[in-house]
Amino acid sequence: MLATVLVLLLVTAGIGIWTVQRSFPTTTGRIDVPGLSKPVTVSRDAAGIPQITADTAHDLFYAQGFVHSQDRFWEMDFRRHVTSGRLAEMFGESQVGTDSFIRTLGWRATAEAEVAMLDTETLGYYEAYAEGVNAYLGSRSGADLSLEYAVLGLQNGQYQPERWTPADSVAWLKAMAWDLRSNLEDEIDRALLATALPAADVALLHPAYPYGTHPTIIAGSGAPAAPAAPADEPDSEADASADAADAATAALAEPAALDALDALQASLAALPELIGPAGNEIGSNSWVVAGALTESGSPLLANDPHLGAAMPSVWYQMGLRCSTVSAECPFDVAGYSFSGLPGIIIGHNASIAWGLTNLGPDVADLYLEKVTPDGYELDGAVHPFTVRTETITVAGGEPVELEIRSTARGPVVSGITDQFGSIAADYPAASGLPAGDYALSLQWTALTPGHTPSAVFAIDKAQNWDEFRAGARLFEVPSQNLIYADTSGNIGYQAPGRIPIRSAGDGTLPLPGWTSENGWVGEIPFEELPSVLNPESGMIVTANNSAVGEGFPRMLTQDWDLGYRAQQINDRLTTAITAGEKLTVKGMASIQADNFNANAAALAPVLAELPLKPEAAEAQRLLANWDYSDDADSAASAYFNMTWRQLLAAMFHDKLPESTWPAGGDRWFGVVGALLEQPDSPWWTNERLGISGRDAMLSYAAEQAWQEGVDTFGADPRRWQWGKLHTLTLTNASFGESGIAPIEWLFNRGPIPVAGGSSVVNAVGWDASTGYTVDWVPSMRMVVDLADLDDSTWVNLTGASGHAFHPHYDDQTPLWQEHKTRTWAFTPDTVREAARDVLQLHPKP
Numbered sequence: 090m091l092a093t094v095l096v097l098l099l100v101t102a103g104i105g106i107w108t109v110q111r112s113f114p115t116t117t118g119r120i121d122v123p124g125l126s127k128p129v130t131v132s133r134d135a136a137g138i139p140q141i142t143a144d145t146a147h148d149l150f151y152a153q154g155f156v157h158s159q160d161r162f163w164e165m166d167f168r169r170h171v172t173s174g175r176l177a178e179m180f181g182e183s184q185v186g187t188d189s190f191i192r193t194l195g196w197r198a199t200a201e202a203e204v205a206m207l208d209t210e211t212l213g214y215y216e217a218y219a220e221g222v223n224a225y226l227g228s229r230s231g232a233d234l235s236l237e238y239a240v241l242g243l244q245n246g247q248y249q250p251e252r253w254t255p256a257d258s259v260a261w262l263k264a265m266a267w268d269l270r271s272n273l274e275d276e277i278d279r280a281l282l283a284t285a286l287p288a289a290d291v292a293l294l295h296p297a298y299p300y301g302t303h304p305t306i307i308a309g310s311g312a313p314a315a316p317a318a319p320a321d322e323p324d325s326e327a328d329a330s331a332d333a334a335d336a337a338t339a340a341l342a343e344p345a346a347l348d349a350l351d352a353l354q355a356s357l358a359a360l361p362e363l364i365g366p367a368g369n370e371i372g373s374n375s376w377v378v379a380g381a382l383t384e385s386g387s388p389l390l391a392n393d394p395h396l397g398a399a400m401p402s403v404w405y406q407m408g409l410r411c412s413t414v415s416a417e418c419p420f421d422v423a424g425y426s427f428s429g430l431p432g433i434i435i436g437h438n439a440s441i442a443w444g445l446t447n448l449g450p451d452v453a454d455l456y457l458e459k460v461t462p463d464g465y466e467l468d469g470a471v472h473p474f475t476v477r478t479e480t481i482t483v484a485g486g487e488p489v490e491l492e493i494r495s496t497a498r499g500p501v502v503s504g505i506t507d508q509f510g511s512i513a514a515d516y517p518a519a520s521g522l523p524a525g526d527y528a529l530s531l532q533w534t535a536l537t538p539g540h541t542p543s544a545v546f547a548i549d550k551a552q553n554w555d556e557f558r559a560g561a562r563l564f565e566v567p568s569q570n571l572i573y574a575d576t577s578g579n580i581g582y583q584a585p586g587r588i589p590i591r592s593a594g595d596g597t598l599p600l601p602g603w604t605s606e607n608g609w610v611g612e613i614p615f616e617e618l619p620s621v622l623n624p625e626s627g628m629i630v631t632a633n634n635s636a637v638g639e640g641f642p643r644m645l646t647q648d649w650d651l652g653y654r655a656q657q658i659n660d661r662l663t664t665a666i667t668a669g670e671k672l673t674v675k676g677m678a679s680i681q682a683d684n685f686n687a688n689a690a691a692l693a694p695v696l697a698e699l700p701l702k703p704e705a706a707e708a709q710r711l712l713a714n715w716d717y718s719d720d721a722d723s724a725a726s727a728y729f730n731m732t733w734r735q736l737l738a739a740m741f742h743d744k745l746p747e748s749t750w751p752a753g754g755d756r757w758f759g760v761v762g763a764l765l766e767q768p769d770s771p772w773w774t775n776e777r778l779g780i781s782g783r784d785a786m787l788s789y790a791a792e793q794a795w796q797e798g799v800d801t802f803g804a805d806p807r808r809w810q811w812g813k814l815h816t817l818t819l820t821n822a823s824f825g826e827s828g829i830a831p832i833e834w835l836f837n838r839g840p841i842p843v844a845g846g847s848s849v850v851n852a853v854g855w856d857a858s859t860g861y862t863v864d865w866v867p868s869m870r871m872v873v874d875l876a877d878l879d880d881s882t883w884v885n886l887t888g889a890s891g892h893a894f895h896p897h898y899d900d901q902t903p904l905w906q907e908h909k910t911r912t913w914a915f916t917p918d919t920v921r922e923a924a925r926d927v928l929q930l931h932p933k934p
Contacts, residue, residue, distance in 0.1 A: 109236060109893065109894045110894075111232050111233050111236075112229075112232060112233055112234055112235045112236055112892050113890075113892055113895055114159035114160060114892075115159075115928065116131075116133055116137070116159075116926040116928050117926045117927060117928055118928065118929070119928070119929045119930075119931055120928065120929070120930055120931070121931045121932070121933040121934065122155065122221075122224045122228075122930055122931070122932070122933055123224060123227075123932075123933045124151060124220045124221075124224060124932075124933075125148050125151060125152075125930060125931065125932040125933075126144075126145055126147065126148055126932065127143070127144045127145065127148055127932065128929055128930065128931045128932070129141060129142065129143040129144075129148050129149070129151075129152040129929070129930040130142045130143075130927065130928075130929060130930075131152060131156055131927070131928040131929075131930065132920055132921070132923075132924040132926070132927050133889075133924065133925060133926040133927075133928075134914060134920075134923040134924060134925055135923070135925050136406075136888065136889060136897060136900060136901060136911060137160075137888065137889040137890060137896070137897035137900075137926075138406045138407060138408075138889050139156050139407050139408070139889070140407065140408035140410065140423070140914070140920045140924075141153060141156065141407065141408065141409055141410065142410045142411075142412050142917075143410075143411065143412065143418075144411070144412050144413070144418070145411075145417070145418055146213075146214065146217070146411065146417065146418045146419070146420065147213065147214075147217040148217070149217075149409055149410075149411060149418070149420060150214045150215075150217040150218045150221070150409075150431045150432075151217045151218065151220050151221035151224070152221055152930055153218055153221065153407070153409060153426070153431055153432075154217070154218035154219060154220065154221025154222040154223075154224075154225075154253070154431065155221035155222070155224055155225050155930065156221075156407070157221075157222070157405065157426075157428045157429065158221070158222045158225035158226065159225060160405070160428070160889055160890050160891055160892070160897075161401065161405060161428035161429075161890075161891040162222075162225065162226075162234050162235055162250075162891075163234065163235035163236075163237040163238065163823070163891060164401065164428050164429070164822070164891050165222070165253075165257075165428050165429040166250050167179075167237075167822060167823045168261055168264065168429055169253075169257040169260060169261075169429065171187075171191065171264065172191070172196050172197060172200070172257075172260035172261060172263055172264050173191075173196070173197040173257075173260060174187075174188040174189070174190075174191035174192035174196070174197065174479075174481070175188060175481075175482070176188055177481050177482065177483045177484065177486075177489075178248070178482045178483070178484055179241060179245060179248055179484060180241075180244070180245070180484065181244065181245070181483060181484045181485050181486060182483050182485070182486045185481055185483060185489050188481050189481065189489075189491050190502070192479050192481070192491060192493065193491075193493050193500045193501070193502060194263075194267070194500060194502075194531070194533075194536065195493075195500065195536060196260050196263035196264070196267070197256065197260050197263075199263060199535070199536055199537075199538055200256045200259040200260035200262070200263060201256045201259075202538035203259050203262075203538045203539065203540075203541070203542050204255045204256050204259055204542070206538055206540070207255075207542060207543065208543065211542065211543045211546055212255065214431050214432070214546060215255035215258055215259070215431060215542070216255055217431075218253075218255075218258060218431035219252075219253045219254055219255055219257070219258070222253035223252050223253050226250060226252065226253070230249065230250075234250070235891065235892060236835065236836075236892065236893050237821075237823060237824060237836070240824060240832060240835070244484070244485075245484040245485065247484070248484065257429065258429055258430050258431065258542075259542045261427060261429050261430050262430070262541050262542060262566070263535055265427075265567055266534075266535035266566040266567040267535065269447050269449075269567040269569075270452065270453050270533065270535075270567070272449070272451050272453075272596065272597075272646055272647070272648035273453045273455075275295065275597070275648045276453075276454070276455060276596065276597060276598060276599065277455070277599075278295075278748075278749050279291055279295060279597055279598055280598055280599055281746050281748060281749050282294060282295075282745065282746070282749055283598065285745070285746060286745075293760065293763070293772075294745075294756075294760055295597075295647075295648070295756065296651065296756065296759040296760060296763065297647070298634070298635045298649045298651060298652065299651060299652065299759065300635070300638060300639050302656070303634060303635075303651065303652030303653070303655060303656045304630065304634060304652060304655050304656060304659050305634065305635045305636065305637055305638050306570065306582060306584075306619065306629065306630065306631050306634065306635070306636040306637070306655075307582070307619045307620075307621050307636060307637055307638075308624065308626065372395050372446060372447055372449075372632065372633035372650055372654075372852065373392065373393060373394035373395050373445065373446035373447060373631075373632070373633065374391070374392070374393050374395070374446065374631075374632045374654060374658060374681065374850060374852070374867075375390075375391060375392040375393075375444035375445065375446045375570065375572045375630075375631050375632075376390075376391055376572070376628065376629060376630040376631065376632075376658055376662070376677075376680075377389070377390040377391070377444070377572045377573070377574050377580045377582075377628065377629050378580070378627060378628045378662065378672055378677075379578070379580050379623070379627035379628065380578050380875075380876075381627050382627050382628065382662075382666055382671065382672050383671055383672045383673070383876075384671035384672065384673045385673075385874060385875075385876035385877070386876065387576065387578060387874070387875040387876035388442075388574035388575070388578065388579075388580050388875045389574070389672055389673075389674065389677050389872060389873070389874055389875070390437075390442045390443075390444055390572060390573075390574045390580075390872070390873045390875070391444070391677045391678070391680070391681060391870075391871070391872045391873075392435060392444030392445065392446070392572070392870075392871050393681050393852075393867035393868075393869065393870040393871070394435070394445065394446065394867070394868050394869065395852045395854065395865050395866065395867055395868065396865060396866070396868040397864070397865055397866075397868075398817055398818070398819055398820060398863055398864070398865065398866045398886070399819070399820065399821075399822055399868075399886075399887075400819035400820055400821045400822075400825060400836060400837055400838055400887055400899075401887045401888065401890065401891045401898065402868060402869065402885050402886040402887040402888075403427065403868055404425040404426070404427070404868060404869045404885055404886070405425070405426045405427065405428045405889065406424070406425055406426075406869075406883060406885055406889065407423070407424075407426055407433070408422070408423035408915065408920065409421075409422050409423070409432075409433060409549075410422075410423075410917070414439075419550040420438075420549055420550055421438050421439045422436060422437070422438040422549045422550070423436050423437065423438075423913070423915050424436015424437060424871070425869055425871070425883075425885075428891070430545070431545070431546075432545035432546055432549050433545070433549050434545065435871070436871070436873075437873050437878060437881070437915075438549065438550070438551075438552075439576075439878070440551075440552045440553070440575055440576050440577075441551055441552065441553070441557060441573060441574065441575040441576070442573070442574045442575070442873040442875060443548060443557065443571055443572060443573050443574075444571075444572045444871075445569045445570065445571060445572075446569065446570040446572075446631045446632065446633055447567065447568075447569060447570070447633055448567075448568040448569055448570050448584050448586060448633075448636060448645070449568075449633055449646055449648065449649065449650070450568045450586060450588045450645045450646045451588075451589075451595075451596035451644075451645070451646040451647065451648065452533060452534040452535070452566070452567075452568065452586070452587065452588060452589065453531065453532065453533040453534070454498075454531070454532045454533075454589075454591075454596055454599070454600070454609075455502075455529055455530070455531055455599035455600075456496075456498055456529065456530045456531075456532065456599060456600055456601070456602030456607065456608075457527055457528075457529060457599055457600070457601050457602055458496060458501065458527060458528045458529065458530050458602040458603065459526070459527060459601075459602070459603045460501075460526050460527065460528045461526070465496050465528070465530075465602070465603075466603045467496075467497075467602070467603060467604070467605060468603075468604060468605050472496070472497070474494040474495060474496065474501070475494070475495040475496075476492060476493065476494055476495075477492075477493050478490060478491065478492050478493070479491045479493065494528075495530070496530045496602065498530050498531075498532040498602065498608060498609075499530050499531045499532040499533060499536055500530065500531055500536075501528045501529065501530050502529050502530065502531050503527075503528045503529045529599070530602055532589075532608075532609060534565070534566050534586075534587040534588070534589065534612075535566040535567070537587070539565040539566060539587065540563040540565055541563065541564055541565050541566055543563050544560050544561070544562075544563035544564040544565075544585075547559060547560030547563055548560035548561070548564075553575060553577070553579075554573065554575065554579055554581055554622060557571075557573055557581075557583070558583055558620070561583045561585040562585060562615050563585075564585040564586065565585070565586055565587045566586060566587055567586070568584065568585060568586025568587070568588060569584075569585065569586065570582065570584060570631040570633075570636065571583045571584070571585060572629055572631060574873070574875050575875065576875050578875075579622065579623055580622075580623060580624075580627075580628075580629060581620070581621060581622040581623065581629070582619070582620060582621050582629045582631070583618070583619075583620045584618045584619040584620065584636055584645075585615065585618065586618070587612050588612060588613045588618070588643075588645060589609040589611070589612055589613075590609065590610050590611040590612060590613060590643070591607075591608070591609060591610070591644070592605075592606060592607065592608055592609070592610045593606055593607050593608075594607060595644060595647050596644075596646070596647065597647050597648075613643050613645075617642075617643060619636045619637050619641075627666075628659075628662055628666075630655050630658050630659050630662070631655070632650065632652070632654040632655035632658060632850075633649065633650035633654075633655075634649060634650055634651075634652035634654075634655035634656075635649040635652065636649075650755050650848075651755040651756065651758065651759045651848075652755075653687040653688070653755050653758060653848045653849075654755075654848060654849065654850050654852065656687070657683060657685050657687065657849075657850050658680060658683075658850055661680045661683060662680070674872045674874050674880060674881070674882055677872045678870065678872050678882060678908070678910055679908075680850065681850065681851065681867065681870050681872075681908070682850075682851055682908035683849070683850035683851055684718040684719040684720055684726075684844050684845055684846070684849055684850070684851050685716075685717055685718055685719075685849065685850065686717050686718065686719050686726070686729070686846055686849055687717075687758065687848070687849075688733070688758040688761075688762070688848070689715070689717040689719075689726075689729050690717045691758075691762050691765065692729075692733070692761070692762075692765070693712045693715060693717060693725075693729055694712075695765065695787060696709065696712055696729070696732060696787055696791055697709060697712040697713050699784060699787055699788045699791060700788070701788055701791055701792055701795075702792055702795075704795065705791060705792045705795035705796075707795075707806055708728045708791075708794070708795045708798060708806040708809075709728075709791060709795075711724050711725040711728050711806055711807075712725055712728070712729065715729075719811055719815075719844055719845055719846040719849055719851075720811065720812075720844050721810065721811055721812030721815070721842050721843060721844040722810050722811070722812060723810065723811045724806055724807055724808065724809040724810065724811075726811035726846075727798065727802075727809040727810055727811040727813070727814055728794060728795070728798060728806060728809060730811065730814070730815070730846065730861065731794035731797050731798055731814070732790050732791050732793075732794035733753060733790075733857065734753065734794075734857045734861070735789075735790040735791075735793040735794045735797070736761070736786070736787065736790035737750075737751040737753055737757060737761075737857050737858075738750075738857075739775050739778060739780065739786060739789055739790055739793075740761075740772055740773070740775070740786060741772075743775055743776075743777055744772075750858040751857055751858060752847070752856045752857055752858055753847055753855070753856065753857030753858075754847040754848045754854065755847070755848040757857075758848055764783070765783070767783075768782060768783035768784065769782065769783075770783070773785070773786045774786075775789075801813075801814070810842070811844070812842030812843055812844060813842055814861040815842070815843055815844075815845075815846070815853070815855060815861050815862070815863065816839065816840035816841060816842055816843065816861075816862055816863065817839050817840060817841050817842075817843045817853065817862075817863040817866065817906075818837055818838070818839035818840045818841075818862065818863075819837060819838040819839050819886070819887060819899065819902070820837050821833075821836035821837055824836050825837045835893050836893050838887075838898075838899045838902065840862070841902070841906055843863060843866075843906060851867065851908075852865070852866070852867060853865075853866050853867070854866070866886060867886075867905075868886050869883065869884065869885050869886060870882075870883065870884050870905070870910060871883040871884075871910075871913070872910070878913075878915045878916065879912075879913070879914060879915050879916055879919045881913040881915070882910035882911060882912060882913055883910060883911060883913045884901055884904050884905050884909065884910040884911055885901045885905070886901070886902065886905050887899050887901060887902055888900045888901050888902070
């Protein structure tokens with residue numbers, strides 16, 4: 090066995106040396122390709138970022154598919170196998186469980202249905218893109234496509250990529266929706282907590298949005314409250330919600346349910362994260378300010394989505410320009426695209442700019458279903474499951490037959506694998522449930538075919554607010570906060586998306602599925618979703634905080650980000666405006682780099698006054714004059730964050746199920762912040778450690794952190810640094826966690842020291858339940874200047890190339906790490922001046 094491993098490592102190293110440059114694309118000269126109608130120009134700047142100019146829309150998207158494939162085809166191929174539940178075809182039996190779950194959700198089937206719904210023009214864009222991808226595939230194979238194929242060949246030498254189709258592109262939107270699915274993890278977390286804690290404690294551990302202290306996106310949006318029920322009539326909606334909550338609590342009361350839901354949570358966590366970690370920590374910052382507040386007199390728009398630290402970055406920068414903009418070829422747009430998907434997702438055209446953050450509405454619910462061999466029970470009758478059978482092809486193994494069952498609400502997600510099989514088993518009648526067997530079903534908006542594939546193009550070519558909103562109307566899943574600015578001086582905000590209306594409950598707990606009293610009864614109309622144009626304040630800030638006030642007549646979610654980032658951005662803008670400063674591109678970028686830790690501002694002053702052991706007091710003194718910024722070289726930040734992690738462990742680990750241990754972000758800022766005002770709360774007690782009371786608990790954590798610092802850095806606290814604890818490893822999604830060090834070395838980069846933290850504007854997030862290493866990041870940063878689009882700036886997390894060891898594989902990472910950005914050429918003359926490589930794609934004779 091050892092000899093086999095050594096041979097594998099030596100062969101892998103040999104492959105890396107021999108093939109490393111074979112897949113690098115041709116970026117200068119001329120390539121003749123089949124299917125183009127006219128020549129296309131691809132100009133790349135010093136960072137390898139392409140700007141494509143074509144005479145027709147067909148040729149433009151054909152060239153986008155070709156260029157995406159040049160730099161990122163392995164990424165595209167891997168993603169489409171994830172989204173179609175076909176990873177086992179590439180990697181063998183180990184991926185059957187993942188494939189089974191994704192096929193049960195039906196991402197690919199939904200994507201194919203959405204392709205069938207496309208209008209002729211939009212379908213033509215997707216087909217042109219696929220033609221470009223396939224033209225590139227026709228010229229290369231194996232290691233000539235990407236180094237990863239050489240490594241895959243060690244395990245699966247028979248694998249060959251198949252031709253690209255429009256459904257391969259559209260299925261990527263399902264992965265986006267899944268990773269940005271909002272509060273499903275919170276729903277499971279509450280269910281797990283509800284089996285161990287009183288309802289009041291569950292509520293304390295999931296605090297409501299602090300409307301009195303943190304901003305909403307739409308100021309004053311609480312005004313249009315729903316009409317109150319007459320005093321002499323019962324509030325039937327409230328009664329139904331209360332009954333649903335009681336039924337949910339009864340359904341989850343048994344210890345078996347705790348184990349079952351814990352297994353579900355673990356299974357969800359094991360699925361590939363193509364965007365980043367799920368839950369409300371996946372967020373973003375975006376804001377826009379009106380020209381009256383800027384130095385140029387025109388709006389400025391900033392955006393930095395917080396996603397997983399992928400290698401390469403999930404984003405691909407590029408420009409798409411029709412040589413003559415017309416009704417037949419209406420595109421002149423630049424920004425951030427996804428490899429595998431035509432169009433630009435975030436960016437600007439010649440007239441408007443836009444950014445995205447996750448709105449985070451509650452769009453997915455779990456139901457406990459009472460099942461029999463003949464089907465599932467609903468209102469006392471047994472209804473047959475909708476059943477389909479699929480075959481999973483397994484590299485090096487026998488095919489696996491998968492039977493997928495669905496109720497009217499959605500697919501059954503228990504019984505897929507052995508792990509899922511335990512989720513809803515053995516609920517005793519003593520829990521108050523009817524006798525029988527149980528399963529869990531999932532209702533999720535993204536499983537209904539929709540129009541999001543068309544939204545990208547509608548927004549890319551929009552020229553004003555009305556056309557932008559028309560595009561936003563099509564942006565159904567995932568629901569996003571869309572911010573807007575245009576060259577005419579307007580700024581705006583629109584929340585789009587399919588958001589359910591519930592007959593009972595508020596989406597915070599799984600509900601019994603055997604009654605039609607629970608479920609969805611419609612969707613919130615687009616016209617009723619939050620929107621604003623040119624607010625009086627002259628600025629709009631979105632950071633996953635509550636979009637609306639408490640009185641908003643529709644329930645969007647109960648699980649907003651608690652608004653610490655939004656408050657700091659709002660404070661920075663307001664401070665500048667109050668001081669008479671005019672905002673600039675540089676000033677907007679400096680806010681993106683803000684490391685202020687609001688949690689530290691609340692907690693560190695209390696820590697600084699505690700009586701500690703003399704040796705720990707030396708570290709404690711670091712907090713006295715600290716500005717509460719999580720800078721990479723900050724000793725105080727290192728000590729505080731070690732104290733924070735020690736505190737969360739001492740307060741909560743002994744009291745909560747392991748899978749619900751605190752991650753340490755905004756939710757836990759709110760929990761511990763509220764408890765600071767309750768020094769005698771039992772949450773400050775740890776009987777095992779002999780701790781009772783707030784100050785005793787804080788002192789224990791501070792002294793443990795001092796010892797951790799000494800063990801990690803040495804005895805002099807002044808030499809401690811946050812960035813040496815808080816490191817980022819850029820990890821390849823497919824081979825980056827293979828467990829084989831030489832393979833990981835080929836594709837991963839890092840670790841690198843970084844500033845920032847969870848629920849900090851510079852949201853370089855970490856999970857306190859596991860350590861200090863970075864889990865999610867500002868995946869890109871951009872600032873658009875509507876006065877002069879060529880003065881806009883942008884930077885990517887990694888680089889344009891997906892080819893390991895290519896000069897543009899990670900060349901933007903040092904800029905990203907140091908909060909620097911690059912100039913963003915847009916107009917034709919500026920693009921020509923910035924060009925370093927020019928490739929001509931010509932129709933093949």
